Amino acid sequence: MSRKYTSYLAGILGLFLSGIGCGGTHRxxxxxxxxxxxxDSRTGQRMSCEWAGIAMVELACRNIRTGEDIYSSFNCVDGGGISEPLPPSEYKVAFYAYDNNLNNPNPVASYILPVAYPVYEDTTTQLPVISFILP
Known part of the structure; x- marks a missing residue:
């Protein structure tokens, strides 16, 4: 095999591995x-999910640029977690707590963060801990 042909193949392989061969625009x-x-709103004390009757927490992320909504669901007892993958952008974020009654589609508590949060490529953005205040 000639050196010129070998160099050509190495160059094509390099472009492919760097992402240019695949479009190069995937983020x-x-x-x-x-x-x-x-x-608990009356005592100010923390409550367990079981005591409060909350089974699931849903994270709703609205991409400010596209308007797309992306949801992540968590078991309440986990106390937190990592969202579904999000395209890099800024997001308005809301939390919804749902009770054990699967027939009730309405959240028993919600919390909407007042500012948008950036999500960067290959990173995890830490949000502040939110408190659901229950009567």
């Missing part, structure tokens, strides 16, 4: 790291 997702607790 790697980022993630949000979330955490929550539940507080």
């Amino acid at each position: 790697h997702p980022g993630y949000l790291d979330v955490a929550w607790d539940i507080v």
